[in-house]
Amino acid sequence: MALTQALTIGIDIGGTKVAAGVVDPEGNILDRLRRDTPTKDPKETEDAIAEIVRDLESRHDVIAVGIGAAGFVDGTRSSVLFAPHLAWRHEPLRDAVERRLGLPVVVENDANAAAWSEWRFGGGQGESHLVCVTLGTGIGGAILNDGSLQRGKFGIAGEFGHMQVVPGGHRCECGNRGCWEQYASGNALTREARELALSGSPVAHNLLRAAEGDPRQINGPMVTELAKDGDPVAVELLEDVGRWLGIGLANLAAALDPGTFVIGGGVSDAGELLLAPAREAFKRTLTGRGFRPEARIVRAVLGPEAGMVGAADLAREEATWLRRVRVKTTAVTAKTAAARNRTTRLERAARKSAGRRTGMRAATPEADLHHADLNGEPEA
Amino acid sequence: MGLTIGIDVGGTKIAAGLVGPDGTIGARTHRDTPANSVDETAAAICDAAAELIAGHEVQAVGIGAAGFVSADRSTVLFAPNLAWRDEPLGARVAETLKIPVVVENDANAAAWGEFAFGAAKDVEHMVCITVGTGIGGGVVIDGELLRGEHGVGAELGHMRVVPGGHRCGCGARGCWEQYASGRALVREGRAQAESGSLAAAQMLSVCGITDPAELTGPMITEAAAAGDPCAVELLDDLGRWLGEGLASIVTLFDPSVVVIGGGVSAAKELLLKSAQVAFERNLPAKANRPHPSFGLAELGNDAGLIGAADLARRPVTAARA
Numbered sequence: 001m002a003l004t005q006a007l008t009i010g011i012d013i014g015g016t017k018v019a020a021g022v023v024d025p026e027g028n029i030l031d032r033l034r035r036d037t038p039t040k041d042p043k044e045t046e047d048a049i050a051e052i053v054r055d056l057e058s059r060h061d062v063i064a065v066g067i068g069a070a071g072f073v074d075g076t077r078s079s080v081l082f083a084p085h086l087a088w089r090h091e092p093l094r095d096a097v098e099r100r101l102g103l104p105v106v107v108e109n110d111a112n113a114a115a116w117s118e119w120r121f122g123g124g125q126g127e128s129h130l131v132c133v134t135l136g137t138g139i140g141g142a143i144l145n146d147g148s149l150q151r152g153k154f155g156i157a158g159e160f161g162h163m164q165v166v167p168g169g170h171r172c173e174c175g176n177r178g179c180w181e182q183y184a185s186g187n188a189l190t191r192e193a194r195e196l197a198l199s200g201s202p203v204a205h206n207l208l209r210a211a212e213g214d215p216r217q218i219n220g221p222m223v224t225e226l227a228k229d230g231d232p233v234a235v236e237l238l239e240d241v242g243r244w245l246g247i248g249l250a251n252l253a254a255a256l257d258p259g260t261f262v263i264g265g266g267v268s269d270a271g272e273l274l275l276a277p278a279r280e281a282f283k284r285t286l287t288g289r290g291f292r293p294e295a296r297i298v299r300a301v302l303g304p305e306a307g308m309v310g311a312a313d314l315a316r317e318e319a320t321w322l323r324r325v326r327v328k329t330t331a332v333t334a335k336t337a338a339a340r341n342r343t344t345r346l347e348r349a350a351r352k353s354a355g356r357r358t359g360m361r362a363a364t365p366e367a368d369l370h371h372a373d374l375n376g377e378p379e380a
Numbered sequence: 381m382g383l384t385i386g387i388d389v390g391g392t393k394i395a396a397g398l399v400g401p402d403g404t405i406g407a408r409t410h411r412d413t414p415a416n417s418v419d420e421t422a423a424a425i426c427d428a429a430a431e432l433i434a435g436h437e438v439q440a441v442g443i444g445a446a447g448f449v450s451a452d453r454s455t456v457l458f459a460p461n462l463a464w465r466d467e468p469l470g471a472r473v474a475e476t477l478k479i480p481v482v483v484e485n486d487a488n489a490a491a492w493g494e495f496a497f498g499a500a501k502d503v504e505h506m507v508c509i510t511v512g513t514g515i516g517g518g519v520v521i522d523g524e525l526l527r528g529e530h531g532v533g534a535e536l537g538h539m540r541v542v543p544g545g546h547r548c549g550c551g552a553r554g555c556w557e558q559y560a561s562g563r564a565l566v567r568e569g570r571a572q573a574e575s576g577s578l579a580a581a582q583m584l585s586v587c588g589i590t591d592p593a594e595l596t597g598p599m600i601t602e603a604a605a606a607g608d609p610c611a612v613e614l615l616d617d618l619g620r621w622l623g624e625g626l627a628s629i630v631t632l633f634d635p636s637v638v639v640i641g642g643g644v645s646a647a648k649e650l651l652l653k654s655a656q657v658a659f660e661r662n663l664p665a666k667a668n669r670p671h672p673s674f675g676l677a678e679l680g681n682d683a684g685l686i687g688a689a690d691l692a693r694r695p696v697t698a699a700r701a
Contacts, residue, residue, distance in 0.1 A: 072669055082668035089668070129529035143632075150521055152634020153505040154670040159631040162664035164624065166543060174664035176627075250552075251539040255517070255632055257528020287538030287550040291458035291465075292448050293530040 006063040008319070009056055010312030011049060012110060012305075013037060013069045015085030015137070020052045021305065022060045023312035027121035029305060031056055042091050050100045064104040064319035066311030067093065068113035070140070075155035077107050077318075084173060098342070102350025106318045110307045111140025112149050112158065114264055114300075117310030119144050122302040123262045131258040132300070133160060133249070135267035139181040143256060161185065165248055183244040186220040186267045193218045193237050206231045224270045238270050239277040246281025246297075253295050254287045264300030275299060322346075383438050385429050386689025388486060389445040391415060391461035396428040397682070398436060399689035403497030405682060407432055418463050425469075426476045433477065440480040441473065442692030444489030444684040446516070451531035453482050453691075460549060482692045486510075486684050488534060490677075491518020492525055493687030494639050498678040503636040507629055508677070509536060510642035510684075511622070514549075515557040519633055525691070537561065541625055560621035562597040562644045569595050569614050579610040586611070601647040615647050616654045623658025630672060631664055641677025652676060 007030065011020040014037060022031040033052050038044035053065055071083030078094035080086075097105045108116075115124070115132035124130040124144065134140035139161030143150040150157050161181030162174050169178025170188075182188055197204040197215035206226055211217035226234035249261055267274060279297050283289060300306060325339040382401040387394060394413050398406040411428045414420035429441050447459030454470035474481040484492075491508035495518075500506040504523050510516040517536025519526040526533050537557035538550050545554025546564075558564055573580040573592035584590060586608045587599040603611035626638055638659070645651065656674050663671060679686055 072665070081670075082665060084665075141632075145521070145526075150633075152521075153503070153636040153672065154634055156669055157632065157634035159634075159664065162631045163539075163628040164541065164662070167541065167624075172664070175666060176662055176664055179664065247540060247543075252632070254535040254538045255519075255533065255629065256526070257530055257533030257535075259529035285540060285552050287535055287548075287552055287555065288448060288458060288532070289551060292532050295529070 006316065006319075007060050008312040008315040009053055009062050009065045010113075010308035010310070010315070011052060011065065011067045012113070012307040012311060013045070013049075013067060013086070014110070015039070015070065018048055018052065019305070019308055020056060021308045021312065022056050022062060023309050025313075025316065027117060027302075027309050027313065029309065031059060037086070039086055042087050045086065045088075046093070046096055046100070049097055053101055053103070062103065064106070064315035065097065065101065066106045066108065066113065066313070066315030066318075067097070068108050068110040068307040068311035069093075070110045072154075072156045073107050073109045073112075075151055075153065077155070080107060081154075081156070098346055099349050100353070102346055102348075102353040104315065104319045104322055104342075104346060106311070106315045108311055108314055109140070109142075109156075109158075110134075112142045112151070113308075113310035113314060114140070114302075114306035115142030115144055115262070115310065116149060116314055117302055117306045118262050118264065118300050119147060120313055121309065122306065123298050123300050124260060127258075127260045129256070129258040130260055130262065131252055131256055131295075132262045132264060133245075133252075134300075135185055135245070135263065135265035137186050139185050140265070143258075160248070160252060163248065163251060165244070165251070180244070180248045184241055184248055186265070188244070189220045189223055189237060189241050189267060190218060192240065193220075193223050193234075196233065196237070203233045207233060220267060221269070224267075224273070227270060227273050235273060238273045241267065242274040242277030243281040245274065246278035246283075247285050249278065249282050249295075249297065250285040250287070253282070258295050261295055261297045262300050263297065264302070264306055266304065268299050271299060382693065383436055384689040384692045385432050385438055385441045386489075386685040386687070386692070387425055387429060387441065387443045388489070388684040388688065389413065389421070389425065389443060389462070390486075391446070394421075394424055394428055395681075395685055396425075396432055397685045397689065398432045398438070399686055401693065403493070403686050403690065405686065407436075413462070415462055418467055421462060421464075422469065422472050422476075426473055429473070429477055433479070438479060440482065440692035441477065442489065442688030442690070443469065443473065443481065443483045444486040444688040445469070445483060446486045448532040449483050449485045449488075451527060451529065453484060453527075453531070456483060457532070480692070482688070484688055484691050485516070485518075485532075485534075487516020488518045488525055488527070489685075489687035489691060490516065490641060490679075490683035491520065491534075491639070491687065492691055493679050493683035493685075494518075494641060494677050495520045495525075495687075496690050497686060498683060499639045499641075499675050500637050505633070505635040506637050506639060507536075507626070507633055507635045507672075508639040508641060509622075509626070510677075511561055511640060511644040512642040513562050515561050516642070517629075519635075521633065536625075536629055539625065539628070541621070541628075556621070556625045560618055560625055562642075564621070565597050565600055565614060565618050565644065566595060568617065569600050569611075572610065572614070577610070579613075583608050583610040597644060598646070601644075601650070604647065604650045612650065615650045618644070619651045619654030620658040622651070623655040623660075624662045626655070626659050626674075627662035627664070630659075635672050637673045637675065639675060639677050641679070641683055645676055648676060
């Protein structure tokens with residue numbers, strides 16, 4: 001099969017859930033799996049990844065695996081330097097998983113993966129200077145210049161969420177105070193909503209009722225739902241988050257001057273309730289406004305699966321590159337030599353892995369298709 | 381030969397030099413900047429360049445100018461200190477001199493100078509700030525100068541660091557350059573002197589002045605170098621703002637090296653030490669990530685000129701007349 005038509009697997013590893021899918025070259029998801037993230041032990045996470053891939057592989061021919069992970073991924077896209085919600089510390093994830101699966105693996109920061117898919121298939125298509133901001137629990141970021149992800153020297157560029165926007169502001173888990181993600185993320189929305197409810201303010205009536213009287217039950221989607229129904233306080237809460245979003249985007253525009261900002265992540269479900277105040281604050285705080293062209297601010301179109309699709313597509317690129325190095329490259333550089341060694345190791349691992357799987361299938365065909373640990377039913 | 385001309389257009393002076401491919405400056409000349417007239421400024425630039433071109437084989441001219449320069453590196457969209465508004469400077473100068481001309485933001489040009497021949501010559505990823513009256517920024521990613529979609533990227537001095545903070549000339553409040561530039565240094569020094577502080581009075585006498593309004597940045601730096609405690613503190617505070625701001629910027633670009641240049645960097649260790657402490661202290665997730673190195677610029681006032689000249693040598697896209 002031509003590589004350009006081949007399927008790949010994308011795996012999005014979040015703090016609580018692992019979401020995986022089989023993705024075709026047009027970014028369509030053909031099959032899905034979800035399960036809880038084993039957060040304690042790096043080995044368990046690897047096990048989970050291997051199980052998921054074997055399960056999906058039993059139904060589809062795939063050529064590579066892309067893993068999107070929340071955390072610092074090194075410049076060679078092979079190790080996770082640090083992940084705030086997982087046990088990874090300088091974890092050589094790529095090689096470990098490649099050894100087990102015999103498939104080429106790419107590890108990428110989750111926000112980078114999501115941005116990649118927005119550029120390939122979503123709201124950022126055709127943009128030469130694209131900046132993506134993913135508003136989830138925290139804030140993820142990515143910079144794409146002429147279709148190339150900017151990773152920086154150590155692989156950890158684009159961590160916009162930790163720009164300081166308020167000196168001595170809210171404490172952040174990164175160790176600082178006043179980080180942007182303490183003001184413009186899902187966490188910030190929830191914190192503000194809970195604080196309002198806890199203050200006993202009568203304006204929080206609807207919010208409290210939605211949370212069955214317990215302020216601690218209030219969450220971001222709840223606020224968004226209420227705002228969509230026109231609850232004035234929920235609208236205000238999103239306005240405040242939107243304003244902080246716009247202020248931070250103005251900083252990013254000063255530094256990066258993109259043509260378009262794509263805003264994704266769970267909080268962006270609020271749509272214009274969030275983006276309209278963001279645009280207003282952006283226009284109001286942008287440096288040199290009136291004397292310079294301004295970036296567009298649009299919503300991401302791919303939804304929560306952007307990271308999975310992006311990781312899968314990056315895996316396809318990597319597999320294609322490895323193939324090209326093996327078949328065509330004549331000039332041997334350190335990079336191509338490493339790629340050839342990697343290909344050889346992969347082929348060896350693939351043979352071993354195939355043997356293991358054939359044996360396993362013969363013994364327990366049913367268990368292979370519906371592994372006990374997996375919630376294998378595809379989602380709608 | 382491969383000679384190009386670099387021209388640094390400042391608010392008061394136009395400095396020009398003939399630069400070789402290794403970044404060395406041969407001949408130099410300068411003109412006063414006729415700040416209020418667009419035509420006269422262009423004429424002065426052409427005049428200075430023509431003087432250097434005479435008798436040499438010159439490939440191209442690079443002009444570094446404070447302001448927003450369009451993505452095609454030809455038009456100055458807006459300049460804060462000069463009368464340029466959508467000024468086709470590159471085309472104008474190219475027409476007069478009959479030679480390719482590239483226009484670049486002055487801080488970008490200075491950053492490129494440091495990247496090509498100075499403090500960052502051995503790396504591929506750099507953030508450079510030029511701390512003068514304001515703060516200029518230049519960013520190199522994978523060996524390429526960051527310009528952005530419209531050419532106006534890397535305006536790092538206008539990132540907001542204090543909500544509702546000091547008013548900035550750009551129209552916003554709380555911009556970084558209101559806290560970490562030469563202007564901020566002087567403002568704080570004068571404010572302290574006007575508050576009647578004894579330490580500040582002592583600083584004024586070290587500087588040999590009595591009126592706080594006469595205080596300048598270089599005076600403060602000199603007093604600090606002589607050990608005056610008030611001046612040392614002022615530079616210390618400035619360094620802290622610098623370091624904190626740079627920590628945020630490093631989260632965006634993840635460079636190998638951070639370079640600090642511009643007039644205020646003449647304070648050297650007096651500024652750099654507190655900047656570095658604040659930087660290391662404020663780098664997000666600092667225990668779990670590699671840290672970039674941190675250093676002073678090496679080319680001094682010539683960085684912009686050398687950088688502009690070298691950029692003129694690189695492929696020109698649309699900047700021809």
